[in-house]
Amino acid sequence: MKVRQLFIFLSILLPGIIILASRYVQPILWTFLVVGPLIIMGYQDIFQRKHTIKRNFPVVGRLRYLLESFRPEIMQYFVETDTEGRPINRIFRTLIYQRAKKSNDTTPFGTQMNVYRSGYEWLEHSIYARHAGEHEMDPRVTIGGPACKQPYSSSLLNVSAMSYGSLSNHAILALNAGAKLGGFAHNTGEGGISPFHLEPGGDLVWQVGTGYFGCRTADGKFDPDKFRVNATLPQVKMIEIKLSQGAKPGHGGILPGVKNTKEIASIRGVTQGVDVLSPPSHSAFHDPFTFMQFIQQFRELSGGKPIGFKLCIGKLEEFIAICQAMKDTGIQPDFITIDGGEGGTGAAPVEFSNSMGMPLRDGLVFVHDTLLKMGLRKDIKIIAAGKIFTGFHVARALAIGADLCASARGMMLALGCIQALECNKNTCPVGVATQDKRLIRGLDPADKSVRVYNFHKETIKSLVEMTAASGLANPKDIQRKDINRRVTTMKVMDYEEIYPTPVGELGS
Numbered sequence: 001m002k003v004r005q006l007f008i009f010l011s012i013l014l015p016g017i018i019i020l021a022s023r024y025v026q027p028i029l030w031t032f033l034v035v036g037p038l039i040i041m042g043y044q045d046i047f048q049r050k051h052t053i054k055r056n057f058p059v060v061g062r063l064r065y066l067l068e069s070f071r072p073e074i075m076q077y078f079v080e081t082d083t084e085g086r087p088i089n090r091i092f093r094t095l096i097y098q099r100a101k102k103s104n105d106t107t108p109f110g111t112q113m114n115v116y117r118s119g120y121e122w123l124e125h126s127i128y129a130r131h132a133g134e135h136e137m138d139p140r141v142t143i144g145g146p147a148c149k150q151p152y153s154s155s156l157l158n159v160s161a162m163s164y165g166s167l168s169n170h171a172i173l174a175l176n177a178g179a180k181l182g183g184f185a186h187n188t189g190e191g192g193i194s195p196f197h198l199e200p201g202g203d204l205v206w207q208v209g210t211g212y213f214g215c216r217t218a219d220g221k222f223d224p225d226k227f228r229v230n231a232t233l234p235q236v237k238m239i240e241i242k243l244s245q246g247a248k249p250g251h252g253g254i255l256p257g258v259k260n261t262k263e264i265a266s267i268r269g270v271t272q273g274v275d276v277l278s279p280p281s282h283s284a285f286h287d288p289f290t291f292m293q294f295i296q297q298f299r300e301l302s303g304g305k306p307i308g309f310k311l312c313i314g315k316l317e318e319f320i321a322i323c324q325a326m327k328d329t330g331i332q333p334d335f336i337t338i339d340g341g342e343g344g345t346g347a348a349p350v351e352f353s354n355s356m357g358m359p360l361r362d363g364l365v366f367v368h369d370t371l372l373k374m375g376l377r378k379d380i381k382i383i384a385a386g387k388i389f390t391g392f393h394v395a396r397a398l399a400i401g402a403d404l405c406a407s408a409r410g411m412m413l414a415l416g417c418i419q420a421l422e423c424n425k426n427t428c429p430v431g432v433a434t435q436d437k438r439l440i441r442g443l444d445p446a447d448k449s450v451r452v453y454n455f456h457k458e459t460i461k462s463l464v465e466m467t468a469a470s471g472l473a474n475p476k477d478i479q480r481k482d483i484n485r486r487v488t489t490m491k492v493m494d495y496e497e498i499y500p501t502p503v504g505e506l507g508s
Helices: 003-024 027-047 052-056 062-068 072-078 090-100 169-182 224-231 262-268 288-302 316-329 350-355 360-373 391-399 409-415 445-469
Strands: 121-123 140-143 152-155 157-159 204-208 236-242 307-311 335-339 381-385 404-407 483-488 491-494
Touching: 027 052, 090 409, 090 445, 121 391, 152 157, 152 236, 157 169, 157 445, 169 409, 169 445, 204 224, 224 236, 224 288, 236 288, 236 335, 288 307, 288 316, 307 381, 316 360, 335 360, 360 381, 360 391, 391 404, 391 445, 391 483, 404 409, 409 445
Parallel strands: 157 404, 204 236, 236 307, 307 335, 335 381, 381 404
Antiparallel strands: 121 483, 140 152, 483 491
């Protein structure tokens, strides 16, 4: 019997039983018949570890899963929609949940997208498709230029920057343990390195933002000695200087005071309970040349680990000036992370989220092409971040200039995030983006780390299989001409036509 039919049957049967019981037995008995099952269900919810909502909200939390058991069309009324009423990311969200739980991620009745609507994209396949072998399921890229003494072999998909403070300790434990299981990297976010980043033993990308958390003086300036201590930790494989992020470029990070606990304040070197507002820009450098010197200082203090920087593209001439400083000083980063203006965050002004920052694809193409034209692309790897959910998203990013990708939202959904949009209120019902211990306890790191691992593994597998279906041997072989986009109802262009590959050096 289907869940829906069972629900209808019980909704008719149980009231009748209660009415009859109340006439022939003592009230205490029929009360027990009604309340007893609810108590049993409640204890089952409390002691199970797979479903955070049920663990945090016994019995009542089951309503969510009951709704999910009905036809998928019903659920579209519970998700955000665009101006034309189409569900946003519903397909991707369902796919991530399926992969994280290792359930069937195939779908019936073909594509769920309107293939004739402008914006629809696809990867060209080949009639000479290859079979992807097991040995191809973990493609990697080495990060580290000529000046790097400790290059890092990275997965093509990693955990993007999310800080402890924004996320709970259980969420950080699960993310890092998942990274350990899958052999991919976990970006700490600008909030510093916590014990929960270190305990599972997964590889770390330590992000240093404008607040210099984990390496700051009492007045918020950069402290080289504190930096050296964290930078030389064996678990720290790369270090990323955060210039800006896509969700609020030019604004600086925000940690609401309600989430700033004693432990988090100690890790960050700030006062407990107050809003933590990172400066909009760095105080350790003031122009492209001093920025290159800052990168060199990081490289020396870390013992030669890969050093890079992250930014959302804004003024084009500023990035070109940084590239020119690379040529003039001979100092280059080992990687550059490009964050798109569509990137997410737990707290940002609405205008910044919606109306500032170049989208990922445009920024990625610009950075790749600029480095190429200035003769700098060979030794600098590019990481793409900004709504990377699927194997196709990774393939598209690789085609237009990335070497690898990072995902934040996808990893959060794998953890069990339901997009309750309460990240900034400290009331996240699934214990992901809160410091409320009563809510955090529902998130079991051991269970959720496996889901993070599953999501990563299945997404990389889909990327490799799509590559093989295109007749290519390696995802890095995907080119712009292999990705098509319907730009109007009647016109299709490939990405080489949309973003022509540059020829020659800048200014020639």
